[in-house]
Amino acid sequence: MKNNAQRRLPLQASRPAYRTLKGWALSTLIEHHAVRECEHHGHAIDRADPEARNRAREAAWNHPFPGTTPEQSQAAIDEVLRSVGDTCPEC
Template sequence: MLMFRERRPTHRTIEGWARSVLLEAGAIRECEQHGWMQDRADPHARDRALEIAREAPPAGVSAEAATSAIAEVLYSIGDTCPECLPQDRY
């Protein structure tokens, strides 16, 4: 008999969802060499990410919790890659 597993959610954590929203909005980017996330310091992109969080939070999560998750992820990401040498950053 063929058995089907229940489909896993696309994002397992609220932090993963927030990170994907920030990437989609262009508020953060990935270091091409090392893969670390970097804050782009773009206020318009941050506003777009927060708007997405308010209007389309993940299932079972309130809009307030979604916007809080966006803010927490942004706070945890720096604007430089910790592995890049200073001359590589410019």
């Protein structure tokens, strides 16, 4: 028998639940390589890859953020893309 002196809460899911639509949209863009994170500062950087953008928008449409419509999820993707620059502001 293992002695579990330290009890840990079980992981509820393999992926974290995103609290905001914007956070979800950003992670969707990163997942589809439309946006990358600066390895030094963590800022989101636009990769300017139209195909990756399309894949992310398609994913948002097919698998919208819980509680939103495909239109709202796709709009959030576009909004994040508009707010992300193509360079890290601190690099």
